[in-house]
Amino acid sequence: MTVKISATEMNAFLDVVFPQIKGAFFVERLDETGCVMRMPMDESHLRPGGTISGPTMFTLADVAAYVTTMGQIGKQALAVTTGCSLDFMRKPEAGRDLIAHATLLKIGKSLSVTDILLYSDGKQEPVARATMTYSIPPTRS
Amino acid sequence: MTVKISATEMNAFLDVVFPQIKGAFFVERLDETGCVMRMPMDESHLRPGGTISGPTMFTLADVAAYVTTMGQIGKQALAVTTGCSLDFMRKPEAGRDLIAHATLLKIGKSLSVTDILLYSDGKQEPVARATMTYSIPPTRS
């Protein structure tokens, strides 16, 4: 089974549907098992103490689940997050890109479930984990 | 029991510790049971279809839990989120402020647990719910 959209196409699609965050994320790999994404870090992502903010990590996990789901169903901008859980486990390093490894757990008619591990680039241990559930809009006929 | 910081002081403190998001949030009430916060919406918070983005809702819930926790322990910028769960239940209205009602469930020596309901201003039914766990840094002696 193959994905319905390539990593290159997905990067272009993200710029169109999320113009506010253009250039903030890069899909490095997208296949039927999930995706790998990269998010460069700058001052705007930091919190007191030099740590990366929770919303930054949420955002990357959320986009990685969206990209994983689009790989299965093709471009459907209106898929929306319906639920999530996150555990923040280690302090990410301010000077390293944030990397997401997303794994598709379920793709059904009406929803998808994706597990995501977040890493500071080049490090072995995950800084956070997340599970994201997306609601898939009914296909027009 | 009273809170260790007033809503007015908390608003000033947020501007100092989170300069990147200055003016994005307002504490309307802060007491020992929790807080009420307001987040004005603009184009930057929107997603395809005119809905408010998941990261926007996460951010408000996260800040409301932080403010609730600060009310208990006083200004300690280094408290960090360790875990959360969110359910997105209804489409928020793009033209209305997002309002958080936060309720303190537990304040211990090392962590706090806060429940948050998010509303579109003026509406009865919540658009999302969240639970946020914060880790509290040990007191210096």
Next chain:
Amino acid sequence: MTVKISATEMNAFLDVVFPQIKGAFFVERLDETGCVMRMPMDESHLRPGGTISGPTMFTLADVAAYVTTMGQIGKQALAVTTGCSLDFMRKPEAGRDLIAHATLLKIGKSLSVTDILLYSDGKQEPVARATMTYSIPPTRS
């Protein structure tokens, strides 16, 4: 708006659909906002150190969400849990019944979302919180 099944009817229905746990739970109140349930504790619910087991608390929260949902849609045994989050906040007392206060947050065509606070009977502070999402089977026509 009223519920589609009374607390008395619900207690009888629970005994029929969950014969394995007959007499384990009692619905004390059921209305359109949610329900209150009681679960008597005995040795089988305890863990090392005299605390009540996590599965016991999960079970009560799960049943309270089921009862709350049935109050909205009527008897439909096939509703199933699709997701949940729990935070265990305080040690319940072994000698006190476990009480659930469930609040309906959303009832849609295909799912319900219910928040639950668990208490040791007679105590002010919750021992645990949970959110349960139930999938509602499509209505036969």
Next chain:
Amino acid sequence: MTVKISATEMNAFLDVVFPQIKGAFFVERLDETGCVMRMPMDESHLRPGGTISGPTMFTLADVAAYVTTMGQIGKQALAVTTGCSLDFMRKPEAGRDLIAHATLLKIGKSLSVTDILLYSDGKQEPVARATMTYSIPPTRS
């Protein structure tokens, strides 16, 4: 790095600390990355429609996280669950054992985080996922 307790020792320890559920679970593998556990299914685990109950799946995930944590810290019966999230994704098969694959994500001084995938024995796709956080009691000195 090796675990502080073998699968065989862990099986014996479970029977001692959880006598109520003796024989309900079997540790098949326990190493520094996590564990594999097996839970035979019988009538007591079923719900209307022949599905395995949510509490049954919660219980197996909870024990698998406990076993994974014990592998790291040695026998400490008083470790307790502090939080969890679960997604129930597919209907488990009533006639097949339930299998847990647990992966350790973090072991710190005061808590552990474990991801668990649950399967119907012999099937490829997980029926549920869970993340369990355990609080580790301070070492006596």
